[in-house]
Amino acid sequence: MLNKEETVFVLVDVQGNLAGLVHDKQTLFSNIQKLIKSVQVLNIPIIWVEQTPGAIGETIVQIASLLTELKPISKSTFSAVKNDEFLAALKKTDRKQVLVAGIESHVCVYQTAMDLHQQNYDVEIVADAVSSRTQSNKQIALLKMQNKGLTLTSTEMALFELxxxxxxxxxxxxxxxIK
Structure with a gap:
């Protein structure tokens, strides 16, 4: 079970034109907004990453506007774990449960989650707060992560646990x- 004292929220690459191309984007954006607002109420640390923002664009306004107290970590690696600034921010939280949301499920979310798992973090993927350009890529990513031992959750399930x-x-x- 998720514990608010042990959890950190990682937001992955909800940026630029790519964000507008993902499957079921309105549900994705809504659930990410609910997660951000709620983890802020619970005082859960947020680590926010962006994939090459100079090329892809910055985090979309409706998400970035909720994170004015934070600065995104820019990365070029698909896995945020391979970025020293991200790794330092994660270690600074001294938490072992990682709740992950963002895009794309089959690339940056997948690689970040798998690397976190390999480093013995308890990783939960918020299945209704991740997406890819195609629904099939999202579904394959979720299935593969689950088969590799990661846990799937939903926005409401995670929040009620916390x-x-x-x-x-x-x-x-x-x-x-939530309502």
Whole structure:
């Protein structure tokens, strides 16, 4: 189970024109917004990465506008784990559970998640908050990650695990975000 004291949220490459080309983009954007707002309420650290923003473009406004307190980490490697700045930010959190969302499922999300898993992080992929240009690439990526031992979750499932109790002070705030 996810624990808010042990979890870090990793947001991967929701950028430029590519973001507009992914399958079911409106659901993706909505779920990522819910995740960001909710993990902020829960004081869960966020690590935000962008794939070669000079070429692909910056994170889309509706996502970036929620992250004004953070600076994205620019990377050229498909796996964020192969980026020293990302690795330093992750180690600084001193957390072992990683919740991953973003694009593309079969490239940067997959490679980042697999490398995190190989480094003994407990990785959960938010299946309704990742996407690829084609639905088949997303489905193959999710299947392959699951077969390699990673856990799939959904936006609501992850958030309710992190909240843990309807009596918690965060529950009322997050339920408004989810609905």
């Amino acid at each position: 909240i843990g109790d309807a009596q918690s002070k965060e529950f009322k705030q997050i339920i408004k975000i």
